Amino acid sequence: MPTFKLDGKEIPFEPGDSIIRAASKQGIEIPHYCWHPGLSVPANCRMCLVEIKPGPNQRAMMLDIVEWDPSINDYRPQQKPKLQPACQMPATEGQEVLADTSKHVLEARGHVQEFLLLNHPVDCPICDQAGECKLQDYWLEHQHTQKRMRDEPIHKPKAVVFGPTIVYDAERCVMCTRCIRFMDEVAKDPVLDMRERGNLNEVFVAPGRQLEGHYTFMTEHVCPVGALTTKDFRFKARVWFLRSAKSVCQGCATGCNAWLDYDNRSNRAYRYRPRDNEAVNKYWMCDEGMLSYRAAHEGRVTEARIGRKKATVDAAVIEATKRLAEVAQGSVAFVLSAQHSLEDNWAMRELGKLAGATTFYVSGAGTGYADDILISADKNPNTSGVNELAGAGAKTFANLLDDIRKGSVAHVVALGGITPKNDPEDATALGMLSTLVVVAAHEGALTEAAHVVLPATSWAEHSGTYVNKQGYKQTAEKGLEPQGASRPAWEHARLLAKALRVEPTWTKLKDIRAAFAPAPAAAPAPAPSTTA
Numbered sequence: 001m002p003t004f005k006l007d008g009k010e011i012p013f014e015p016g017d018s019i020i021r022a023a024s025k026q027g028i029e030i031p032h033y034c035w036h037p038g039l040s041v042p043a044n045c046r047m048c049l050v051e052i053k054p055g056p057n058q059r060a061m062m063l064d065i066v067e068w069d070p071s072i073n074d075y076r077p078q079q080k081p082k083l084q085p086a087c088q089m090p091a092t093e094g095q096e097v098l099a100d101t102s103k104h105v106l107e108a109r110g111h112v113q114e115f116l117l118l119n120h121p122v123d124c125p126i127c128d129q130a131g132e133c134k135l136q137d138y139w140l141e142h143q144h145t146q147k148r149m150r151d152e153p154i155h156k157p158k159a160v161v162f163g164p165t166i167v168y169d170a171e172r173c174v175m176c177t178r179c180i181r182f183m184d185e186v187a188k189d190p191v192l193d194m195r196e197r198g199n200l201n202e203v204f205v206a207p208g209r210q211l212e213g214h215y216t217f218m219t220e221h222v223c224p225v226g227a228l229t230t231k232d233f234r235f236k237a238r239v240w241f242l243r244s245a246k247s248v249c250q251g252c253a254t255g256c257n258a259w260l261d262y263d264n265r266s267n268r269a270y271r272y273r274p275r276d277n278e279a280v281n282k283y284w285m286c287d288e289g290m291l292s293y294r295a296a297h298e299g300r301v302t303e304a305r306i307g308r309k310k311a312t313v314d315a316a317v318i319e320a321t322k323r324l325a326e327v328a329q330g331s332v333a334f335v336l337s338a339q340h341s342l343e344d345n346w347a348m349r350e351l352g353k354l355a356g357a358t359t360f361y362v363s364g365a366g367t368g369y370a371d372d373i374l375i376s377a378d379k380n381p382n383t384s385g386v387n388e389l390a391g392a393g394a395k396t397f398a399n400l401l402d403d404i405r406k407g408s409v410a411h412v413v414a415l416g417g418i419t420p421k422n423d424p425e426d427a428t429a430l431g432m433l434s435t436l437v438v439v440a441a442h443e444g445a446l447t448e449a450a451h452v453v454l455p456a457t458s459w460a461e462h463s464g465t466y467v468n469k470q471g472y473k474q475t476a477e478k479g480l481e482p483q484g485a486s487r488p489a490w491e492h493a494r495l496l497a498k499a500l501r502v503e504p505t506w507t508k509l510k511d512i513r514a515a516f517a518p519a520p521a522a523a524p525a526p527a528p529s530t531t532a
């Protein structure tokens with residue numbers, strides 16, 4: 001692989017890489033605002049300027065300048081290297097690039113910072129971006145100076161509602177155009193643009209339109225400063241109080257990699273944001289996915305129930321034991337769920353096998369909107385994983401309803417409450433069952449009709465594995481503590497083994513993982529960090 005030198009360090013690069021991209025792949029950040037690895041390169045912020053040493057047969061590109069000389073009390077003509085934007089300059093073999101080691105580069109970074117902050121309101125104490133703002137970070141890293149301008153800054157529109165999800169503050173905007181390029185190049189809806197010139201520049205929404213669709217949250221995510229904020233997160237939390245868990249979006253079969261930001265003091269999730277992964281979601285998530293962190297709290301089953309009455313987990317297991325005591329081995333039907341992790345499903349399948357079941361039913365959410373950007377029609381995070389576990393003879397939830405109506409299934413132990421559609425006729429069929437024991441994290445038609453409900457932790461409260469539609473096995477880490485009486489569904493399945501008069505083969509999570517994942521799929525390659 002060809003290499004170039006950055007501040008004396010050898011940096012490998014793929015042909016076509018810019019200097020900033022090659023450095024970023026090696027974990028070296030060249031400061032930048034307008035560059036984003038997933039977008040085109042306008043090179044308009046000038047924060048990434050570097051000094052490129054001329055090659056053996058090249059002439060140095062120099063600029064004529066004047067410098068104040070106190071010894072003659074006058075300006076003296078001078079020359080200095082013409083700095084180049086690292087985001088636009090291709091890396092070339094043997095090239096020598098100076099960034100942190102060039103005094104001209106360090107000076108230029110300070111000046112760009114000072115220029116960007118001339119009219120910036122510096123309202124960090126009330127700005128949602130505070131703590132993760134590139135202006136703040138770079139002031140500390142590359143500027144340090146007090147503001148020299150004494151004039152009143154230019155005032156521009158504030159709290160402009162761009163649409164149902166996003167609010168714009170033109171005074172905070174550094175005109176990097178990332179939001180504009182995102183809507184144009186990724187969301188394929190060029191609804192944003194820039195108007196006016198110089199310090200009157202501002203981003204605006206096309207007349208007659210608003211910023212809407214399935215990818216509006218990403219404009220806030222790519223914004224390196226606090227100019228775009230989401231109505232969902234605005235003024236809700238300070239980011240330095242939040243912790244982040246590596247998560248996998250549960251919204252559809254794409255399985256976008258995400259960070260789940262949560263406050264461990266209140267055990268509450270506050271937002272989802274993309275975790276870069278070149279092979280799955282690159283740098284992006286859709287709005288529905290970014291809002292799906294709410295499912296960590298909404299529609300949850302957090303207490304055990306017997307019928308409609310709240311109960312302890314122990315009492316619910318005793319009730320399940322009573323109901324299943326007279327049932328002959330092999331006559332209980334088991335339902336797996338594409339809404340739950342491989343671990344939960346493996347335990348439920350194992351329980352079924354021990355209890356003599358040979359066929360498994362697969363449930364989960366139904367289908368919905370899809371596009372060719374990210375969003376899949378299958379609204380489950382683990383359909384591929386569950387189908388593989390259930391085997392070739394697996395039956396659908398519709399088959400289960402038919403079998404209940406025909407009378408061939410009277411006793412069911414199910415994982416997951418959510419079913420493909422909330423049809424009242426489904427409830428009627430489920431109501432015909434003699435026994436329905438459901439282990440679930442979320443309410444749905446199955447928990448509604450259940451005789452016994454056991455509360456399972458959601459994906460946010462335990463470590464779990466999900467197989468996306470490409471076949472990647474991806475692990476979502478635990479963030480939140482279990483809510484209410486919930487515990488991992490595989491633990492409930494262990495308790496139910498006793499109710500079914502069988503001996504469970506697993507005790508711990510590692511037993512399950514050893515059983516289902518002898519050779520985990522290779523983790524897909526991460527994308528270079530967006531560092532913004």
Ligand code: SF4
Pocket residue numbers: 172173174175176177178179180203219222223224225227228
């Ligand atoms: S709103 Fe943010 S992303 Fe858009 S141009 Fe301004 S600073 Fe850049």
Ligand code: SF4
Pocket residue numbers: 249250251252253254255256281284285286287288289290374375376
């Ligand atoms: S595309 Fe699917 S997995 Fe990705 S963020 Fe949207 S809902 Fe989540």
Ligand code: FES
Pocket residue numbers: 031032033034035042043044045046047048049085086087088
């Ligand atoms: S990042 Fe290179 S000019 Fe903006």
